[in-house]
Amino acid sequence: MITRRWLLFYPLLGVLFLSGCGFTVNVAELKREEIMRENALVESTLSSYYTNKEIAEEKKDALLRYALYGVKSDQLFSSSFSDDGSEEALASEKDPYAIVYDKYFTALGATSLREIIVMNFEEKVVYINALWDKEGLVWLDKKVYPT
Amino acid sequence: MTSKKWFILILLLLTMGFFFFLFLQGKDIKKIESLRDHRLTKYEYLKFVVYEDIVRYLRVHDEESYFQAKNEVKFSANLKRSLFGDEYNAAKFPGVSQVSLIDAQYTLDESEGIVFYYHLNVKVKDGVKPLSFMVFYEGDMITNLIAF
Numbered sequence: 592m593i594t595r596r597w598l599l600f601y602p603l604l605g606v607l608f609l610s611g612c613g614f615t616v617n618v619a620e621l622k623r624e625e626i627m628r629e630n631a632l633v634e635s636t637l638s639s640y641y642t643n644k645e646i647a648e649e650k651k652d653a654l655l656r657y658a659l660y661g662v663k664s665d666q667l668f669s670s671s672f673s674d675d676g677s678e679e680a681l682a683s684e685k686d687p688y689a690i691v692y693d694k695y696f697t698a699l700g701a702t703s704l705r706e707i708i709v710m711n712f713e714e715k716v717v718y719i720n721a722l723w724d725k726e727g728l729v730w731l732d733k734k735v736y737p738t
Numbered sequence: 739m740t741s742k743k744w745f746i747l748i749l750l751l752l753t754m755g756f757f758f759f760l761f762l763q764g765k766d767i768k769k770i771e772s773l774r775d776h777r778l779t780k781y782e783y784l785k786f787v788v789y790e791d792i793v794r795y796l797r798v799h800d801e802e803s804y805f806q807a808k809n810e811v812k813f814s815a816n817l818k819r820s821l822f823g824d825e826y827n828a829a830k831f832p833g834v835s836q837v838s839l840i841d842a843q844y845t846l847d848e849s850e851g852i853v854f855y856y857h858l859n860v861k862v863k864d865g866v867k868p869l870s871f872m873v874f875y876e877g878d879m880i881t882n883l884i885a886f
Binding site for chain 2: 604605618619622623626629630633634636637640692694695696697698699701705707709718720734736
């Protein structure tokens, strides 16, 4: 049976329906904000990729001289470069080599760029794993495998 | 009309209004979804698809897992022949019991297909070791694998 107490129910019902209709919480607006945030992340990832790739290509020779022969160049390093003894020479400048692969890697949200170079020497294969940012080389790892 | 009928009528109108607004919101959301930037979507999706195949290969430890992995992985015929051979041979497989993904990245230059980089920690008999892979993916399958 409907009594006056039920009349209190109408405002509560009204608030619930208004929420569902988006007057208190606008789902479409939340979705738009989420998509704009994700799009900005994609844009910044691509922007970092292309900027860092340009730096990496400019400094390629300096990287190879440092990684293979231990020759440091001031312009090579980023201010956040972590030196962990990666300057040890792997080869002599007379040793011939061929670059088999030279690839750049990124992923959503990455601000630095990874470069992997695979090089064939006469008696070994060298893997260079380098991280670049917009200033230069941030980190370097090298692996040598005899063939 | 009695107050009970008014109540039902108002409830009905509010319910219809609610579903109508949901319908309008749904249309808005579809329009908003079409604004999503999909430039990296393919790579982000494939990154995990390819990773699953790598894990299947790494975790081969007996004949049963060998045949299961050989059937499931999307490797090119040449790569499958080179990595799996014609029959199970324990010496050919790393015998990994656990794999943790530390980093996964991809190339945007597709001149040699998409190349994925994975840095993993793998648990083998003598402990946990780091392992990196370059995985070449072209034409819907993995065509080459370099571990270092």
